[in-house]
Amino acid sequence: MAGEATKQLTSKELWGGKRSPFSISYGKMMMWFFLISDALTFTGFLSALAFMRVYYADVWPITENIFYHFPFFHHTELPLLYVAFMTFILIISSVTMVLAVEAGHRMDKKGVTMWLFLTVLGGAVFLGSQAWEWSTFIEGSDHGAYDLGDGTMGRILNEEGAFEYEGVTYEGTVIQLRNRTIADAELTADLKANGRVVKGANLIENEYGLPLYADFFFFITGFHGTHVLSGVLINFLILLRVRKGEFEETGHYEMVEKVGLYWHFIDLVWVFVFTFFYLV
Amino acid sequence: MKRDDIIEYSLYNHHSEEEGVKKRKEIYKVTIILSVITFIEVTMGIVFGKALFLDNQAVWDLIKIAYIGLTVVKAAYIILVFMHLGEERKAIRWIILAPYLFFLLYLLFFILVEAGADTHI
Numbered sequence: 001m002a003g004e005a006t007k008q009l010t011s012k013e014l015w016g017g018k019r020s021p022f023s024i025s026y027g028k029m030m031m032w033f034f035l036i037s038d039a040l041t042f043t044g045f046l047s048a049l050a051f052m053r054v055y056y057a058d059v060w061p062i063t064e065n066i067f068y069h070f071p072f073f074h075h076t077e078l079p080l081l082y083v084a085f086m087t088f089i090l091i092i093s094s095v096t097m098v099l100a101v102e103a104g105h106r107m108d109k110k111g112v113t114m115w116l117f118l119t120v121l122g123g124a125v126f127l128g129s130q131a132w133e134w135s136t137f138i139e140g141s142d143h144g145a146y147d148l149g150d151g152t153m154g155r156i157l158n159e160e161g162a163f164e165y166e167g168v169t170y171e172g173t174v175i176q177l178r179n180r181t182i183a184d185a186e187l188t189a190d191l192k193a194n195g196r197v198v199k200g201a202n203l204i205e206n207e208y209g210l211p212l213y214a215d216f217f218f219f220i221t222g223f224h225g226t227h228v229l230s231g232v233l234i235n236f237l238i239l240l241r242v243r244k245g246e247f248e249e250t251g252h253y254e255m256v257e258k259v260g261l262y263w264h265f266i267d268l269v270w271v272f273v274f275t276f277f278y279l280v
Numbered sequence: 281m282k283r284d285d286i287i288e289y290s291l292y293n294h295h296s297e298e299e300g301v302k303k304r305k306e307i308y309k310v311t312i313i314l315s316v317i318t319f320i321e322v323t324m325g326i327v328f329g330k331a332l333f334l335d336n337q338a339v340w341d342l343i344k345i346a347y348i349g350l351t352v353v354k355a356a357y358i359i360l361v362f363m364h365l366g367e368e369r370k371a372i373r374w375i376i377l378a379p380y381l382f383f384l385l386y387l388l389f390f391i392l393v394e395a396g397a398d399t400h401i
Contacts, residue, residue, distance in 0.1 A: 004292040005369050014369075022372035025289045032376050040383055047387045062330045079329070084322040091318065095311045098362045102303050105295050179334050254290035257364075264362045268355055275351040279325050280344050 031258045035265045038227075042269050045223065046276050049216050053280075059151035061209030062178060063278050069136050080278060086129045087274050093122025094267040097235075101260045104253025109242065112253055116239045119263065123232035130225050137217065140200030145175075145207040146191045147198055152178045153209050154191065178209070217277070224273055227266050234259050310361045317350050 004023040014021045022029065053060055064079035071082070096118040103111030143156035154175035157163060163170045165182055173188040183191075198207040206214040238259050247253045295303070324343065333340035360366035365373055 004289050022369050036380050051391050064329050080325045091314050098307050106300050252290040268358050271354050275347050279347050
Protein backbone atom coordinates (compact mmCIF):
# COMPACT_ATOMS: atom_id res chain seq x y z
CA MET A 1 0.00 0.00 0.00
CA ALA A 2 0.92 3.49 -0.45
CA GLY A 3 1.39 5.35 2.79
CA GLU A 4 2.56 3.71 5.98
CA ALA A 5 3.91 0.48 4.54
CA THR A 6 6.22 2.26 2.09
CA LYS A 7 7.43 4.93 4.50
CA GLN A 8 11.17 4.75 5.17
CA LEU A 9 11.58 3.88 8.84
CA THR A 10 14.57 2.48 10.73
CA SER A 11 14.10 -0.88 12.38
CA LYS A 12 14.40 0.86 15.75
CA GLU A 13 11.43 3.06 14.94
CA LEU A 14 9.50 0.10 13.55
CA TRP A 15 10.15 -2.34 16.39
CA GLY A 16 10.52 0.19 19.19
CA GLY A 17 6.90 -0.08 20.20
CA LYS A 18 3.90 2.27 20.03
CA ARG A 19 3.17 1.11 16.49
CA SER A 20 2.68 -1.99 14.40
CA PRO A 21 6.08 -3.06 13.07
CA PHE A 22 4.19 -4.40 10.05
CA SER A 23 2.31 -1.14 9.38
CA ILE A 24 -0.87 -3.12 8.96
CA SER A 25 -4.12 -2.98 10.85
CA TYR A 26 -5.17 -5.71 13.26
CA GLY A 27 -8.15 -6.82 11.18
CA LYS A 28 -6.18 -7.22 7.99
CA MET A 29 -3.43 -9.18 9.73
CA MET A 30 -5.99 -11.54 11.27
CA MET A 31 -7.60 -12.07 7.85
CA TRP A 32 -4.20 -13.05 6.50
CA PHE A 33 -3.63 -15.48 9.36
CA PHE A 34 -7.03 -17.05 8.75
CA LEU A 35 -6.20 -17.38 5.06
CA ILE A 36 -2.95 -19.20 5.85
CA SER A 37 -4.80 -21.83 7.89
CA ASP A 38 -7.45 -22.14 5.20
CA ALA A 39 -4.77 -22.46 2.52
CA LEU A 40 -3.24 -25.32 4.48
CA THR A 41 -6.57 -27.17 4.51
CA PHE A 42 -6.83 -26.89 0.74
CA THR A 43 -3.19 -27.89 0.37
CA GLY A 44 -3.99 -31.01 2.37
CA PHE A 45 -6.91 -31.86 0.08
CA LEU A 46 -4.95 -31.25 -3.09
CA SER A 47 -1.91 -33.21 -1.95
CA ALA A 48 -4.17 -36.14 -1.01
CA LEU A 49 -5.64 -35.90 -4.50
CA ALA A 50 -2.18 -35.76 -6.06
CA PHE A 51 -1.07 -38.83 -4.13
CA MET A 52 -4.12 -40.89 -5.04
CA ARG A 53 -3.97 -39.75 -8.64
CA VAL A 54 -0.42 -41.03 -8.94
CA TYR A 55 -1.14 -44.18 -6.94
CA TYR A 56 -4.06 -45.13 -9.24
CA ALA A 57 -2.45 -43.66 -12.36
CA ASP A 58 -3.35 -46.69 -14.48
CA VAL A 59 -7.08 -46.46 -13.87
CA TRP A 60 -7.62 -42.80 -12.97
CA PRO A 61 -10.52 -41.36 -15.04
CA ILE A 62 -9.68 -38.88 -17.76
CA THR A 63 -11.25 -35.50 -17.03
CA GLU A 64 -11.97 -34.67 -20.67
CA ASN A 65 -14.19 -37.77 -20.88
CA ILE A 66 -16.25 -36.54 -17.92
CA PHE A 67 -16.62 -32.77 -18.08
CA TYR A 68 -17.50 -32.30 -21.73
CA HIS A 69 -21.01 -30.89 -21.24
CA PHE A 70 -21.94 -27.31 -21.91
CA PRO A 71 -25.28 -25.75 -20.93
CA PHE A 72 -27.71 -25.41 -23.86
CA PHE A 73 -25.44 -27.52 -26.10
CA HIS A 74 -26.71 -31.05 -25.75
CA HIS A 75 -24.93 -33.94 -27.46
CA THR A 76 -21.85 -31.91 -28.29
CA GLU A 77 -18.57 -32.74 -26.63
CA LEU A 78 -16.75 -29.62 -25.51
CA PRO A 79 -14.21 -30.91 -23.00
CA LEU A 80 -13.06 -28.49 -20.29
CA LEU A 81 -14.65 -25.46 -21.93
CA TYR A 82 -17.30 -24.83 -19.29
CA VAL A 83 -14.79 -25.20 -16.46
CA ALA A 84 -12.57 -22.74 -18.31
CA PHE A 85 -15.52 -20.35 -18.46
CA MET A 86 -16.05 -20.76 -14.70
CA THR A 87 -12.35 -20.05 -14.08
CA PHE A 88 -12.58 -16.95 -16.22
CA ILE A 89 -15.70 -15.73 -14.36
CA LEU A 90 -13.91 -16.10 -11.04
CA ILE A 91 -10.84 -14.24 -12.29
CA ILE A 92 -13.01 -11.40 -13.59
CA SER A 93 -14.89 -11.16 -10.29
CA SER A 94 -11.51 -10.99 -8.58
CA VAL A 95 -10.64 -8.07 -10.86
CA THR A 96 -13.87 -6.24 -10.06
CA MET A 97 -13.11 -6.78 -6.37
CA VAL A 98 -9.65 -5.25 -6.64
CA LEU A 99 -11.23 -2.33 -8.53
CA ALA A 100 -13.71 -1.91 -5.65
CA VAL A 101 -10.78 -1.77 -3.21
CA GLU A 102 -9.05 0.80 -5.43
CA ALA A 103 -12.21 2.92 -5.55
CA GLY A 104 -12.37 2.66 -1.76
CA HIS A 105 -8.91 4.18 -1.49
CA ARG A 106 -10.25 7.21 -3.36
CA MET A 107 -13.36 7.30 -1.10
CA ASP A 108 -15.43 6.85 -4.24
CA LYS A 109 -18.68 5.43 -2.84
CA LYS A 110 -20.33 5.06 -6.24
CA GLY A 111 -17.33 3.19 -7.62
CA VAL A 112 -17.16 0.80 -4.67
CA THR A 113 -20.88 0.07 -4.90
CA MET A 114 -20.72 -0.68 -8.62
CA TRP A 115 -17.62 -2.89 -8.53
CA LEU A 116 -18.71 -4.74 -5.41
CA PHE A 117 -22.11 -5.40 -6.99
CA LEU A 118 -20.40 -6.87 -10.07
CA THR A 119 -18.25 -9.04 -7.78
CA VAL A 120 -21.35 -10.43 -6.06
CA LEU A 121 -22.87 -11.06 -9.49
CA GLY A 122 -19.75 -12.91 -10.70
CA GLY A 123 -19.76 -15.04 -7.56
CA ALA A 124 -23.42 -15.90 -8.06
CA VAL A 125 -22.79 -16.93 -11.68
CA PHE A 126 -19.93 -19.14 -10.53
CA LEU A 127 -22.11 -20.77 -7.84
CA GLY A 128 -24.88 -21.45 -10.35
CA SER A 129 -22.35 -22.96 -12.75
CA GLN A 130 -21.03 -25.20 -10.05
CA ALA A 131 -24.52 -26.38 -9.13
CA TRP A 132 -25.11 -27.20 -12.80
CA GLU A 133 -21.78 -29.03 -13.00
CA TRP A 134 -22.63 -31.08 -9.92
CA SER A 135 -26.07 -32.04 -11.18
CA THR A 136 -24.66 -33.01 -14.60
CA PHE A 137 -22.00 -35.16 -12.93
CA ILE A 138 -24.50 -36.79 -10.56
CA GLU A 139 -26.97 -37.50 -13.34
CA GLY A 140 -24.34 -39.04 -15.61
CA SER A 141 -24.22 -39.61 -19.35
CA ASP A 142 -27.18 -40.60 -21.54
CA HIS A 143 -26.74 -44.37 -21.40
CA GLY A 144 -24.50 -44.90 -18.37
CA ALA A 145 -21.43 -47.15 -18.40
CA TYR A 146 -20.47 -50.82 -18.01
CA ASP A 147 -18.36 -51.80 -15.06
CA LEU A 148 -15.38 -53.50 -16.72
CA GLY A 149 -14.25 -55.06 -13.46
CA ASP A 150 -10.67 -53.76 -13.60
CA GLY A 151 -11.47 -50.44 -11.94
CA THR A 152 -12.34 -48.72 -15.22
CA MET A 153 -15.64 -48.13 -16.95
CA GLY A 154 -16.79 -48.43 -20.53
CA ARG A 155 -19.07 -45.52 -21.34
CA ILE A 156 -22.03 -46.60 -23.46
CA LEU A 157 -22.19 -44.33 -26.48
CA ASN A 158 -24.87 -46.22 -28.37
CA GLU A 159 -27.22 -49.11 -27.64
CA GLU A 160 -29.09 -49.79 -30.87
CA GLY A 161 -28.78 -48.96 -34.53
CA ALA A 162 -25.91 -47.38 -36.41
CA PHE A 163 -23.51 -45.02 -34.69
CA GLU A 164 -20.80 -42.91 -36.23
CA TYR A 165 -17.72 -42.20 -34.22
CA GLU A 166 -14.66 -40.43 -35.56
CA GLY A 167 -15.47 -41.27 -39.15
CA VAL A 168 -16.26 -44.95 -38.59
CA THR A 169 -19.81 -46.28 -38.53
CA TYR A 170 -20.56 -48.91 -35.89
CA GLU A 171 -23.58 -51.13 -35.48
CA GLY A 172 -25.24 -51.92 -32.15
CA THR A 173 -23.63 -51.34 -28.76
CA VAL A 174 -20.66 -48.99 -28.80
CA ILE A 175 -18.61 -48.32 -25.70
CA GLN A 176 -15.80 -45.93 -25.07
CA LEU A 177 -12.88 -47.20 -23.04
CA ARG A 178 -10.42 -45.17 -21.03
CA ASN A 179 -7.94 -44.99 -23.92
CA ARG A 180 -10.70 -43.83 -26.27
CA THR A 181 -10.98 -46.91 -28.44
CA ILE A 182 -14.31 -48.43 -29.38
CA ALA A 183 -14.90 -51.88 -27.97
CA ASP A 184 -15.10 -54.88 -30.31
CA ALA A 185 -18.27 -56.88 -30.86
CA GLU A 186 -17.17 -59.79 -28.67
CA LEU A 187 -16.57 -57.65 -25.60
CA THR A 188 -19.82 -55.72 -25.98
CA ALA A 189 -21.82 -58.92 -26.41
CA ASP A 190 -20.31 -60.31 -23.23
CA LEU A 191 -20.94 -57.08 -21.35
CA LYS A 192 -24.50 -56.91 -22.61
CA ALA A 193 -25.15 -60.38 -21.22
CA ASN A 194 -23.29 -60.17 -17.90
CA GLY A 195 -22.26 -56.54 -17.42
CA ARG A 196 -23.47 -54.20 -14.73
CA VAL A 197 -24.58 -50.75 -15.85
CA VAL A 198 -23.76 -47.79 -13.63
CA LYS A 199 -25.39 -44.46 -14.31
CA GLY A 200 -24.23 -41.21 -12.78
CA ALA A 201 -21.88 -40.59 -9.88
CA ASN A 202 -22.21 -40.36 -6.13
CA LEU A 203 -20.00 -41.11 -3.14
CA ILE A 204 -20.33 -44.88 -3.64
CA GLU A 205 -20.48 -45.39 -7.41
CA ASN A 206 -19.07 -43.51 -10.36
CA GLU A 207 -19.91 -44.32 -13.95
CA TYR A 208 -16.75 -42.58 -15.13
CA GLY A 209 -14.34 -44.83 -13.23
CA LEU A 210 -12.93 -44.90 -9.73
CA PRO A 211 -15.47 -43.90 -7.04
CA LEU A 212 -12.54 -42.18 -5.33
CA TYR A 213 -12.47 -39.70 -8.21
CA ALA A 214 -16.06 -38.71 -7.49
CA ASP A 215 -15.31 -38.48 -3.75
CA PHE A 216 -12.47 -36.06 -4.42
CA PHE A 217 -14.61 -34.09 -6.86
CA PHE A 218 -17.43 -33.63 -4.35
CA PHE A 219 -15.08 -32.91 -1.47
CA ILE A 220 -12.75 -30.42 -3.12
CA THR A 221 -15.19 -28.51 -5.31
CA GLY A 222 -17.76 -28.73 -2.52
CA PHE A 223 -15.41 -27.25 0.05
CA HIS A 224 -14.40 -24.56 -2.41
CA GLY A 225 -18.05 -23.92 -3.32
CA THR A 226 -18.90 -23.45 0.35
CA HIS A 227 -16.21 -20.79 0.46
CA VAL A 228 -17.69 -19.11 -2.62
CA LEU A 229 -21.15 -19.18 -1.05
CA SER A 230 -19.97 -17.56 2.18
CA GLY A 231 -17.84 -15.13 0.15
CA VAL A 232 -20.86 -14.02 -1.89
CA LEU A 233 -22.93 -13.58 1.28
CA ILE A 234 -20.20 -11.59 3.04
CA ASN A 235 -19.62 -9.43 -0.05
CA PHE A 236 -23.35 -8.79 -0.24
CA LEU A 237 -23.53 -7.73 3.42
CA ILE A 238 -20.59 -5.38 2.94
CA LEU A 239 -22.28 -4.03 -0.20
CA LEU A 240 -25.33 -3.14 1.92
CA ARG A 241 -23.10 -1.35 4.43
CA VAL A 242 -21.35 0.54 1.63
CA ARG A 243 -24.72 1.66 0.28
CA LYS A 244 -25.78 2.82 3.72
CA GLY A 245 -22.69 5.02 3.77
CA GLU A 246 -21.23 3.43 6.90
CA PHE A 247 -17.66 3.51 5.64
CA GLU A 248 -18.02 7.10 4.50
CA GLU A 249 -18.52 7.83 8.19
CA THR A 250 -15.58 5.69 9.36
CA GLY A 251 -13.36 7.51 6.89
CA HIS A 252 -11.99 4.47 5.10
CA TYR A 253 -13.11 1.38 3.19
CA GLU A 254 -10.81 -1.12 4.86
CA MET A 255 -13.70 -3.53 5.36
CA VAL A 256 -13.93 -3.88 1.58
CA GLU A 257 -10.21 -4.60 1.51
CA LYS A 258 -10.57 -7.34 4.13
CA VAL A 259 -13.43 -9.15 2.40
CA GLY A 260 -11.47 -8.55 -0.80
CA LEU A 261 -8.58 -10.58 0.62
CA TYR A 262 -10.99 -13.45 1.28
CA TRP A 263 -12.47 -13.18 -2.21
CA HIS A 264 -9.06 -13.19 -3.91
CA PHE A 265 -8.15 -16.20 -1.84
CA ILE A 266 -11.16 -18.06 -3.24
CA ASP A 267 -9.96 -17.23 -6.75
CA LEU A 268 -6.44 -18.33 -5.79
CA VAL A 269 -7.69 -21.71 -4.57
CA TRP A 270 -9.74 -22.23 -7.73
CA VAL A 271 -6.65 -21.59 -9.87
CA PHE A 272 -5.04 -24.57 -8.16
CA VAL A 273 -8.17 -26.73 -8.21
CA PHE A 274 -8.49 -26.05 -11.94
CA THR A 275 -4.93 -27.19 -12.55
CA PHE A 276 -4.78 -30.17 -10.24
CA PHE A 277 -8.28 -31.51 -10.69
CA TYR A 278 -9.14 -30.73 -14.29
CA LEU A 279 -5.92 -30.16 -16.23
CA VAL A 280 -3.30 -32.47 -14.76
CA MET B 281 -12.68 6.72 25.96
CA LYS B 282 -11.12 7.37 22.60
CA ARG B 283 -7.41 6.66 22.43
CA ASP B 284 -5.29 9.01 20.39
CA ASP B 285 -2.07 6.96 20.42
CA ILE B 286 -3.34 4.31 17.99
CA ILE B 287 -2.28 4.71 14.38
CA GLU B 288 -5.13 4.08 11.92
CA TYR B 289 -3.11 2.42 9.16
CA SER B 290 -6.12 2.20 6.89
CA LEU B 291 -6.27 6.00 6.62
CA TYR B 292 -2.80 6.09 5.08
CA ASN B 293 -3.89 3.77 2.30
CA HIS B 294 -5.85 6.48 0.54
CA HIS B 295 -4.57 7.73 -2.76
CA SER B 296 -5.33 10.49 -5.23
CA GLU B 297 -7.11 10.35 -8.58
CA GLU B 298 -3.80 10.35 -10.51
CA GLU B 299 -2.41 7.49 -8.46
CA GLY B 300 -5.72 5.70 -8.98
CA VAL B 301 -5.30 5.90 -12.75
CA LYS B 302 -1.87 4.30 -12.42
CA LYS B 303 -3.19 1.57 -10.10
CA ARG B 304 -6.05 0.74 -12.43
CA LYS B 305 -3.63 0.47 -15.32
CA GLU B 306 -1.67 -2.13 -13.38
CA ILE B 307 -4.87 -4.01 -12.51
CA TYR B 308 -5.89 -4.17 -16.17
CA LYS B 309 -2.41 -5.33 -17.13
CA VAL B 310 -2.56 -8.19 -14.61
CA THR B 311 -6.09 -9.05 -15.79
CA ILE B 312 -4.79 -9.51 -19.32
CA ILE B 313 -1.86 -11.62 -18.10
CA LEU B 314 -4.14 -13.89 -16.04
CA SER B 315 -6.63 -14.27 -18.91
CA VAL B 316 -3.89 -15.09 -21.40
CA ILE B 317 -2.38 -17.71 -19.08
CA THR B 318 -5.82 -19.30 -18.55
CA PHE B 319 -6.37 -19.30 -22.31
CA ILE B 320 -3.01 -21.02 -22.84
CA GLU B 321 -3.84 -23.62 -20.19
CA VAL B 322 -7.24 -24.42 -21.68
CA THR B 323 -5.82 -24.61 -25.21
CA MET B 324 -3.14 -26.98 -23.95
CA GLY B 325 -5.82 -29.03 -22.19
CA ILE B 326 -7.80 -29.42 -25.42
CA VAL B 327 -4.86 -29.97 -27.78
CA PHE B 328 -2.83 -32.27 -25.51
CA GLY B 329 -5.65 -34.55 -24.35
CA LYS B 330 -4.58 -36.87 -21.54
CA ALA B 331 -5.70 -39.94 -23.50
CA LEU B 332 -3.00 -39.24 -26.11
CA PHE B 333 -0.23 -39.61 -23.56
CA LEU B 334 -1.32 -42.69 -21.64
CA ASP B 335 1.66 -44.57 -23.09
CA ASN B 336 4.01 -41.63 -23.17
CA GLN B 337 4.70 -40.68 -19.58
CA ALA B 338 7.80 -38.58 -20.29
CA VAL B 339 6.01 -36.13 -22.58
CA TRP B 340 3.01 -35.95 -20.25
CA ASP B 341 5.35 -35.12 -17.33
CA LEU B 342 6.68 -32.16 -19.30
CA ILE B 343 3.15 -30.92 -19.99
CA LYS B 344 2.28 -31.40 -16.33
CA ILE B 345 5.27 -29.33 -15.22
CA ALA B 346 4.24 -26.62 -17.70
CA TYR B 347 0.73 -26.53 -16.17
CA ILE B 348 2.11 -26.26 -12.66
CA GLY B 349 4.55 -23.53 -13.71
CA LEU B 350 1.77 -21.48 -15.32
CA THR B 351 -0.40 -21.93 -12.23
CA VAL B 352 2.33 -20.72 -9.91
CA VAL B 353 2.80 -17.60 -12.09
CA LYS B 354 -0.95 -16.94 -11.89
CA ALA B 355 -0.95 -17.45 -8.12
CA ALA B 356 1.98 -15.07 -7.71
CA TYR B 357 0.17 -12.31 -9.62
CA ILE B 358 -3.00 -12.79 -7.56
CA ILE B 359 -1.16 -12.74 -4.23
CA LEU B 360 1.30 -9.95 -4.95
CA VAL B 361 -0.91 -7.56 -6.96
CA PHE B 362 -4.56 -8.33 -6.22
CA MET B 363 -4.01 -9.09 -2.55
CA HIS B 364 -1.44 -6.26 -2.34
CA LEU B 365 1.07 -8.45 -0.52
CA GLY B 366 3.84 -7.10 -2.73
CA GLU B 367 3.24 -3.64 -1.28
CA GLU B 368 3.33 -4.65 2.37
CA ARG B 369 6.41 -4.54 4.57
CA LYS B 370 8.94 -7.34 4.21
CA ALA B 371 8.40 -8.60 7.77
CA ILE B 372 4.67 -9.26 7.38
CA ARG B 373 5.19 -10.64 3.87
CA TRP B 374 7.46 -13.38 5.21
CA ILE B 375 5.37 -13.98 8.31
CA ILE B 376 2.52 -14.84 5.95
CA LEU B 377 4.46 -16.76 3.30
CA ALA B 378 7.14 -18.61 5.27
CA PRO B 379 4.90 -20.80 7.52
CA TYR B 380 2.74 -21.75 4.56
CA LEU B 381 5.71 -22.60 2.35
CA PHE B 382 7.25 -24.60 5.19
CA PHE B 383 4.15 -26.78 5.56
CA LEU B 384 3.82 -27.08 1.81
CA LEU B 385 7.37 -28.47 1.58
CA TYR B 386 6.56 -30.77 4.51
CA LEU B 387 3.54 -32.20 2.66
CA LEU B 388 5.47 -32.51 -0.59
CA PHE B 389 8.18 -34.37 1.30
CA PHE B 390 5.60 -36.82 2.60
CA ILE B 391 4.16 -37.42 -0.84
CA LEU B 392 7.44 -37.69 -2.70
CA VAL B 393 9.64 -39.49 -0.22
CA GLU B 394 7.66 -41.09 2.53
CA ALA B 395 4.74 -42.33 0.40
CA GLY B 396 6.94 -43.38 -2.50
CA ALA B 397 4.92 -41.51 -5.10
CA ASP B 398 8.20 -40.48 -6.75
CA THR B 399 8.57 -43.97 -8.12
CA HIS B 400 5.62 -43.21 -10.41
CA ILE B 401 6.65 -39.70 -11.49
